[in-house]
Structures are given as structure tokens and as C-alpha cells.
Amino acid sequence: MSENFENELRRALRPVDAPAGFAERVMRALPAQREPEAPSPELSQQPAQRMMKRFAIPMAFAAALVLSVVLGQHVADVQQERIAREQQEAGLAASRELMQALHVTSKKLDLAYQAVQSPPPVDEEDHT
Amino acid sequence: MPDGLLTRARAGDAGAFAELVRAHQGSVFSIGWRMLNRRDAAEDLAQDVFLQLYRKLDHIESLEHLGFWLRRVAANLAIDWLRRLPHTATQPIEEGEQVAAPQKDDDMLMSRELERLLGELTPSARAVMLLRYQEDLDVAEVGAALDMPVNTVKSHIKRSLTQLRSRMIGAKLVVQESP
Numbered sequence: 001m002s003e004n005f006e007n008e009l010r011r012a013l014r015p016v017d018a019p020a021g022f023a024e025r026v027m028r029a030l031p032a033q034r035e036p037e038a039p040s041p042e043l044s045q046q047p048a049q050r051m052m053k054r055f056a057i058p059m060a061f062a063a064a065l066v067l068s069v070v071l072g073q074h075v076a077d078v079q080q081e082r083i084a085r086e087q088q089e090a091g092l093a094a095s096r097e098l099m100q101a102l103h104v105t106s107k108k109l110d111l112a113y114q115a116v117q118s119p120p121p122v123d124e125e126d127h128t
Numbered sequence: 129m130p131d132g133l134l135t136r137a138r139a140g141d142a143g144a145f146a147e148l149v150r151a152h153q154g155s156v157f158s159i160g161w162r163m164l165n166r167r168d169a170a171e172d173l174a175q176d177v178f179l180q181l182y183r184k185l186d187h188i189e190s191l192e193h194l195g196f197w198l199r200r201v202a203a204n205l206a207i208d209w210l211r212r213l214p215h216t217a218t219q220p221i222e223e224g225e226q227v228a229a230p231q232k233d234d235d236m237l238m239s240r241e242l243e244r245l246l247g248e249l250t251p252s253a254r255a256v257m258l259l260r261y262q263e264d265l266d267v268a269e270v271g272a273a274l275d276m277p278v279n280t281v282k283s284h285i286k287r288s289l290t291q292l293r294s295r296m297i298g299a300k301l302v303v304q305e306s307p
Contacts, residue, residue, distance in 0.1 A: 005293050006261070012239040013262040016161060018153035019171055026149050026178045027142060 131191055138185045145185075149178050152195065155263060156202045162258055163206035165247050173209065177202045199263050200273040203255040207274075210251040238296075245295050249288055252276070256284040257292075 136144035156177050160170030180201055181188070188194045246254050252274065259270045260281075267285070271278045 005289065005296075008238065009242065009257075009261045009289075009292070010264070012242045013162070013258065015154040015158040015262060018157035018174065019167070022153050022157065022171065022174065023146050023149040026153075026175055027146050029175060029179060030142075030145075030182055 134185075134188060134191055134194065138188075145182065148181075148194065152198050153178075155195075156198050158262060159199065159202040159255075159258055160206055162243055162246055162262065163203070163251070163254055164209060165243070169209070173202065173205055177205060196269070196273065199259060199265070203259055203273060207251045207255055241296065242292065245292050248295075249291070253284045253288050256281055257288050260285060 133144050133147055137148055153174060157170055157174040160173035160177075161167065164170050164173065177198060181194075181198065184197075188197060246257060249257065255274055256270055256276070259265045259273055260267070265273065267278055267281045270276070271281045274281070276284075
């Protein structure tokens with residue numbers, strides 16, 4: 001870019017004069033007395049409020065973390081309990097089935113024993 | 129301008145503060161005028177800048193710092209205003225408005241055209257060009273005033289100069305140089 005154009009730019013963009021009476025208008029708009037700079041909103045709050053504002057976000061994170069750990073533990077406990085209950089019920093059912101099978105087998109064996117122990121039928125034609 | 133003026137203004141001397149305002153009002157008003165393209169808005173902005181200065185006088189370390197601080201606040205305030213009221217960004221300089229400038233008549237046309245073309249740049253690019261060419265700050269100072277990396281300032285300047293130059297050539301206000 002030519003230096004000449006930059007110089008033309010500088011010449012064309014020389015500062016303009018402020019409107020007449022500008023400084024007087026500024027002076028009239030000034031507050032009557034210079035006040036010390038207002039403390040920042042953070043400093044003007046009570047210590048408890050400041051502490052709350054400063055630690056609110058970390059505290060919320062910590063609370064969320066603790067809550068998620070507790071909830072996670074609770075869900076794991078419930079699941080473990082459910083699995084144990086299901087296993088116990090399955091064991092009981094299997095035991096019941098076994099007992100029933102043994103009972104049936106025992107009945108059959110009784111019948112067979114009785115059949116073996118009872119005397120054979122007498123042939124009436126042979127005695128006559 | 130003596131440094132004692134700043135001390136007196138800090139101590140509550142209204143006359144000293146008025147002198148500081150008079151010394152810098154042209155610069156601050158010109159930034160507002162060429163950024164916002166409106167005389168009334170430029171005056172409001174300049175007044176706002178000096179009211180801020182009045183509240184922050186204790187933070188001003190020297191007269192040099194004062195000049196830099198005023199330009200920085202004026203440019204950033206103007207960018208904020210343009211972002212909040214985007215319609216003013218493209219508004220042409222009001223017809224018939226004349227602002228007294230210490231320049232010759234033959235510069236007047238070019239100055240008016242440049243002010244119009246500056247209005248077509250983005251607010252940040254416009255602030256960069258004004259701080260560089262109106263206020264004569266170097267690129268590092270422009271970057272510090274606008275919280276902008278030096279390379280960004282340089283690329284704004286390069287792009288804006290190309291754009292302004294081609295528009296000025298189009299308007300036959302600048303003669304195209306032979307390669």
C-alpha cells in the first residue's frame with residue numbers, strides 16, 4: 001500500500017473540533033462533588049453473601065457429585081438384592097421339583113414292592 | 129500541558145478538569161463522530177467518556193496515560209454503541225452537517241468521502257483505522273487500546289486500506305499509481 005495514500009488518509013482524518021460549548025456542557029453534567037469510586041458489587045455485599053456467591057458453583061458441583069455417588073450406590077444395592085432374591089427363588093423352585101420327583105419315585109417303588117411281596121394267584125382248576 | 133493539571137483535577141479543581149476536557153475534546157469527539165457518523169451521538173459519547181474520566185481520575189497515572197485512556201475508552205464505547213444499535217453502523221453522515229475542521233477546502237471533499245467510506249467498514253476495522261490514522265497511534269498501541277493482537281490490527285489495516293483505496297480510485301479522488 002502506498003505511503004502516499006496513507007499520508008492522504010492522515011491528512012483527511014485530522015481531528016475535528018468539538019461543538020462550541022462542549023466543555024461547559026460536560027462541566028455542568030458532572031456530579032457536584034467527586035465521590036470515591038463505588039466499591040465493586042462483590043465488595044458491597046455482606047461477607048456471607050460474598051462467600052455464597054464465590055462458593056455457590058463449587059458447592060453445587062460437590063453436592064451433585066455426592067448425590068450421584070449416593071444414588072449410584074443405592075441403585076447397585078437394589079440390583080444386588082433383586083439378583084439374590086431371584087437366585088433364592090430359583091433354588092427353592094428347583095428344590096420343590098426335586099422333592100416332588102422323589103415323592104413320585106418313592107410311590108412307584110412302593111407299588112413295585114407290594115407287587116413283588118403279594119402271593120401269586122391260586123389256580124382253581126388244578127385243585128379240582 | 130503541565131502534569132500539575134492532572135494533580136489539581138484529581139484534588140477536585142473544576143477549572144483544571146475543564147482544561148483537560150478542552151485539551152482532549154477534539155480527539156474524543158472526532159472518534160465518536162467518525163465511528164458513529166452522527167453529531168448528536170458523537171457528542172453524547174464524548175460526554176460519557178469525560179464523565180467516566182471524572183470518576184476514574186485517581187487511576188490516571190500521567191498525561192500520556194490520560195490521552196491513551198481517553199482514546200481507548202472512546203473507541204471501545206463507540207464499538208459497543210454500534211453493536212447495540214447496528215442501524216447506526218451503516219448510517220451515512222448526516223447531510224448538511226458541517227463540523228469545523230482545520231483543513232483546506234480541497235481536502236474537504238476527500239475527507240467527507242473517506243468518512244462515508246469508513247462508515248462501510250466493520251466497527252472494529254473502523255476503530256483500528258481511526259486510532260492509526262486520525263490519532264496516529266502505532267499498531268502496538270492500537271492493539272492495546274482495542275484489546276486486539278498486533279497481527280489482527282495489521283490485517284485490519286491492510287484490508288481496510290485496500291478497500292478504501294479502491295473505492296477512492298473508483299470515485300476518482302485518488303489517482304491510480306502505475307505498477
